[in-house]
Amino acid sequence: MRRRYLSLLLVLTCLASVEARAGWQDTLQNLMNPESKESKILSGATQVVSSSQEMSYESERTIGESLALESMQRFGEPVNSEALQRYVNLVGNAVAGNSRRSTIPYQFVVLDSKVQNAFAAPGGVIFISRALLDILENEAELAAVLAHEVGHVAEKHALKSIRRAQFLQGVGTISAATMKGSDGKKFESMIGDMQATLFDKGLDKGMEYEADLAALETTYRTGYDPSAMVSVLQKLKKLQDGQAGNGSWFSTHPPLDERIARLNAGMEKYPDRASLAKLPGRFVKSVRGGKAAK
Amino acid sequence: MRKTAMALLLLALSASAAAGAEKRWVVSEGTALKAEQSVSAASVTELPVGAELTLVEGAGRWLKVQTSDGKEGWVYAGRVSDTAPVAEVGGGEGLFGDSLQKSQITTAKADSARSIRGLSPEVAQYAKQRGTPENLKKELDRILSRKVSDKDIKAFLKEGKIGEYAQ
Numbered sequence: 001m002r003r004r005y006l007s008l009l010l011v012l013t014c015l016a017s018v019e020a021r022a023g024w025q026d027t028l029q030n031l032m033n034p035e036s037k038e039s040k041i042l043s044g045a046t047q048v049v050s051s052s053q054e055m056s057y058e059s060e061r062t063i064g065e066s067l068a069l070e071s072m073q074r075f076g077e078p079v080n081s082e083a084l085q086r087y088v089n090l091v092g093n094a095v096a097g098n099s100r101r102s103t104i105p106y107q108f109v110v111l112d113s114k115v116q117n118a119f120a121a122p123g124g125v126i127f128i129s130r131a132l133l134d135i136l137e138n139e140a141e142l143a144a145v146l147a148h149e150v151g152h153v154a155e156k157h158a159l160k161s162i163r164r165a166q167f168l169q170g171v172g173t174i175s176a177a178t179m180k181g182s183d184g185k186k187f188e189s190m191i192g193d194m195q196a197t198l199f200d201k202g203l204d205k206g207m208e209y210e211a212d213l214a215a216l217e218t219t220y221r222t223g224y225d226p227s228a229m230v231s232v233l234q235k236l237k238k239l240q241d242g243q244a245g246n247g248s249w250f251s252t253h254p255p256l257d258e259r260i261a262r263l264n265a266g267m268e269k270y271p272d273r274a275s276l277a278k279l280p281g282r283f284v285k286s287v288r289g290g291k292a293a294k
Numbered sequence: 295m296r297k298t299a300m301a302l303l304l305l306a307l308s309a310s311a312a313a314g315a316e317k318r319w320v321v322s323e324g325t326a327l328k329a330e331q332s333v334s335a336a337s338v339t340e341l342p343v344g345a346e347l348t349l350v351e352g353a354g355r356w357l358k359v360q361t362s363d364g365k366e367g368w369v370y371a372g373r374v375s376d377t378a379p380v381a382e383v384g385g386g387e388g389l390f391g392d393s394l395q396k397s398q399i400t401t402a403k404a405d406s407a408r409s410i411r412g413l414s415p416e417v418a419q420y421a422k423q424r425g426t427p428e429n430l431k432k433e434l435d436r437i438l439s440r441k442v443s444d445k446d447i448k449a450f451l452k453e454g455k456i457g458e459y460a461q
Contacts, residue, residue, distance in 0.1 A: 174416055176418075277455065
């Protein structure tokens with residue numbers, strides 16, 4: 001928090017020097033316009049205050065839940081098994097509770113989809129496909145995938161990737177009224193942009209590496225073997241050699257070799273990892289009723 | 295000359311000693327300061343997310359720490375981080391302030407305990423404009439109403455002998 005105030009002080013000092021004549025209110029108002037001089041100084045001076053961080057949690061959640069509706073339309077409905085959904089929610093919430101953003105509610109959903117994929121909607125609704133679940137072998141691997149997605153939510157990656165979207169430039173808080181008329185159209189187009197980023201183009205490479213390293217730390221802190229993240233990527237690599245599934249976890253992410261190399265470098269922080277939990281038995285029983293991986 | 299150099303060295307050493315007090319931040323929900331290095335030990339106090347701790351001694355899975363008001367005890371290493379957690383932004387006007395942080399988190403928690411009662415007015419309006427099928431709206435409602443309590447998670451970790459419950 002101290003860093004935040006220091007950043008604010010730095011920003012305001014810069015602003016004061018360029019806009020000495022303008023009143024504080026004008027300055028703050030200009031700050032909301034990304035094309036303004038103030039805003040450009042702001043983004044240059046510090047990344048601590050970004051448009052995504054100006055947004056309230058409620059607005060972030062509205063974006064996330066709208067995106068969740070589109071995700072189900074595109075990838076399929078949730079798998080109809082309350083026991084399976086509960087198990088994945090327990091693993092997901094266990095790691096989310098040890099993430100850098102542990103105080104918001106998270107929901108985890110298994111979608112009945114044949115594409116190996118997992119993605120996170122802003123605000124904490126996280127999806128994993130049945131097909132990705134099917135290639136995993138233990139609970140630590142599931143925890144790693146979910147912790148990677150929690151990392152995206154914690155760092156607000158999806159929001160940051162569309163921070164220049166027209167909708168976000170003028171709207172601070174989203175209300176039901178905002179959803180109507182031309183603002184409603186802008187909101188819809190923003191959700192469309194976010195879908196294109198998450199499902200087709202993929203997030204920034206840097207964001208993926210950041211989420212990978214967050215997954216290592218979060219799984220380790222929870223008590224799962226963090227090297228499970230690497231074993232998941234190795235499984236995906238095997239699959240990748242055989243097919244190029246559009247919209248899958250490997251088509252929208254950076255090259256797997258590069259991710260594996262970076263993760264292996266990050267693994268040095270966890271010398272006692274081999275002694276941590278993997279739990280293949282509980283995973284296989286909960287996910288496949290005892291059957292081995294596909 | 296030598297005296298000056300020695301004075302500078304002493305100054306540098308004392309500065310590094312002062313800065314050497316390592317900090318940790320509570321990152322996990324439901325963290326307690328324990329009297330001993332065990333999850334079953336008595337709790338000295340509850341530690342909220344974001345609380346700043348000074349490391350007294352520690353290597354391994356349990357760290358001896360001191361709170362800002364001087365209480366000492368043990369905390370499971372997995373519940374703290376050497377970087378502060380992400381701060382929440384509350385309400386429509388929470389541009390820079392953290393005064394809304396607490397109420398924001400309270401709202402988020404309240405929401406996690408909701409039962410099926412339909413989508414929020416904003417999301418319902420979005421679904422209406424997009425012509426989202428009725429079954430998907432119901433599925434989203436079911437997703438949002440699924441509850442996992444802190445108690446459930448602790449029991450789950452204990453059953454799997456994970457983290458602080460490892461033998």
